[in-house]
Amino acid sequence: MNFFFGIKNKILKSKLTIPRFQNKKKSQEKYLLYQAEVKNNFWNIRLLNDENNKDFFFVKNDIDNNKIFFLATKKEVDLWSNQKFQKLINLNNYTDTSPAFRANLQIYLTNAGFSSYQSEYPFSMTLKKGSILSPISSLANEDAEKNYVFIKNIYQYPIQEKFNVFFINIKTKEILFKQSILTNTTNEVEIKKEFIKPDIFLFTKNFIGIPIYTSIHKNHISFEHTHPPHEYILSGDKFKKISELKLEINAIIN
Amino acid sequence: MQLLIKKILRNNKILKIKNFLGINPIHMSLSGIGSASVSDAFCWRTDCNFTTTFKYSDLLNLFYNIKDSYVEIFIYSKNNDLIKKIIFNNLNFSNKLNINQELLNGIQDYGVFYIFHRLNNKTENNFILSNRCYLGFSQNNNLSSFVHGNTLAKYKNLTNDNENSDIVKTTLLINNNYRVQNYFDKFDKSEIFLSNPTSKKIKFYIKEKKFILEKGCSIIIDVTNEKEINIKSNCLFFRPLIFNYKGQYIDVYHG
Numbered sequence: 082m083n084f085f086f087g088i089k090n091k092i093l094k095s096k097l098t099i100p101r102f103q104n105k106k107k108s109q110e111k112y113l114l115y116q117a118e119v120k121n122n123f124w125n126i127r128l129l130n131d132e133n134n135k136d137f138f139f140v141k142n143d144i145d146n147n148k149i150f151f152l153a154t155k156k157e158v159d160l161w162s163n164q165k166f167q168k169l170i171n172l173n174n175y176t177d178t179s180p181a182f183r184a185n186l187q188i189y190l191t192n193a194g195f196s197s198y199q200s201e202y203p204f205s206m207t208l209k210k211g212s213i214l215s216p217i218s219s220l221a222n223e224d225a226e227k228n229y230v231f232i233k234n235i236y237q238y239p240i241q242e243k244f245n246v247f248f249i250n251i252k253t254k255e256i257l258f259k260q261s262i263l264t265n266t267t268n269e270v271e272i273k274k275e276f277i278k279p280d281i282f283l284f285t286k287n288f289i290g291i292p293i294y295t296s297i298h299k300n301h302i303s304f305e306h307t308h309p310p311h312e313y314i315l316s317g318d319k320f321k322k323i324s325e326l327k328l329e330i331n332a333i334i335n
Numbered sequence: 336m337q338l339l340i341k342k343i344l345r346n347n348k349i350l351k352i353k354n355f356l357g358i359n360p361i362h363m364s365l366s367g368i369g370s371a372s373v374s375d376a377f378c379w380r381t382d383c384n385f386t387t388t389f390k391y392s393d394l395l396n397l398f399y400n401i402k403d404s405y406v407e408i409f410i411y412s413k414n415n416d417l418i419k420k421i422i423f424n425n426l427n428f429s430n431k432l433n434i435n436q437e438l439l440n441g442i443q444d445y446g447v448f449y450i451f452h453r454l455n456n457k458t459e460n461n462f463i464l465s466n467r468c469y470l471g472f473s474q475n476n477n478l479s480s481f482v483h484g485n486t487l488a489k490y491k492n493l494t495n496d497n498e499n500s501d502i503v504k505t506t507l508l509i510n511n512n513y514r515v516q517n518y519f520d521k522f523d524k525s526e527i528f529l530s531n532p533t534s535k536k537i538k539f540y541i542k543e544k545k546f547i548l549e550k551g552c553s554i555i556i557d558v559t560n561e562k563e564i565n566i567k568s569n570c571l572f573f574r575p576l577i578f579n580y581k582g583q584y585i586d587v588y589h590g
Binding site for chain 2: 098137225315
């Protein structure tokens, strides 16, 4: 099961185009679009009646940095309500496809540039704690007027817990920047130009998520996420190597 | 017994039969590739006032603490002719290459390129690396729109010159649908870029129109008037890169 999300800040808005079909099949109208957000330590669930056609849901007005969206049948949500929405559960496997089931997440400036990527947040990620490791200079642009990284975390329990994001020079082993961010939120972190260098990496402690880099220059936008490190190693030693590297970086922040 | 069954299922010949018959088809397989560097088929464009920025990491240094590795980049035309081979030594953790007309001796066109990590000396380690990398497309010197790698295409041994493809699998029949999960509305123009990551001929249809892509070749197709994009092909993983245009602004992402 995949979740979808949006982004909002002072200058950027976003819209989601969520398909009602798997990428090899016909559309299924029985799956409805729901919204979830944390409220008083429960997941508050709402059926959305946004604009749609037989193949897509279009989400625009309901987007903020706390809401997430998912496809489910009414029956599945009713069953979940019996558990009082105390934590996210894997409601169905409709969005478990290969290639991945994704929605188009587009950010835009009013009457100016736009940029998007095909996005998803797999249910399996909501169960995990851990850390993000992401090379800043791979997607941040030193020539742009503004650079941000939006860090999206969705965690199974309906809590907004603080955790830290660091910018670390992995060669000199220095912490250059630290900011507190929240679980179950699309967090905005501005990247100053001095941090867009080959040896500087973004690292989080305690919680994982998706780091999505945004550059803005003369009303043009670029928007893309970095790959998690385990996509770079395909051999059997992948988890050992990544865990060794993360341990080294953990030693710097501790 | 379970192990034996798994071994058989991973066997390439069995895989081909399963894919042919459509029984739990396997889109991609890395079985039996040994120690290797795997590359995507990365798109480059210098046509229509485009330049392409390529950002890649020194994976051998980052994960294995190997300081003296290097990378080879092979740039091919859309017809799979080798245009240029470039070697980069002295790598940083993150590196950048600008692909423009100047680099390609004035060529205004498009195609694919591959990156391979290389070692000077043989290694006992049996590692497989895949540099997924990031591509930025800038038109008319505006801000580059970045997108990450899309399709595992070729692999090369880390120390010798053995190069192979066919990680992505094909079928005999043109019966694999791929519906792009986005709605193409309110754009001035839309294009899709497709490349053949296999050594086989890829035949595909968009609506009623038939296309053929020979081994290693690539194509840009104008899809401006389509609200939805459905690609029917004999390839089990045939995902396009998409260029959407509105006014002076562009958006590039993999579909």
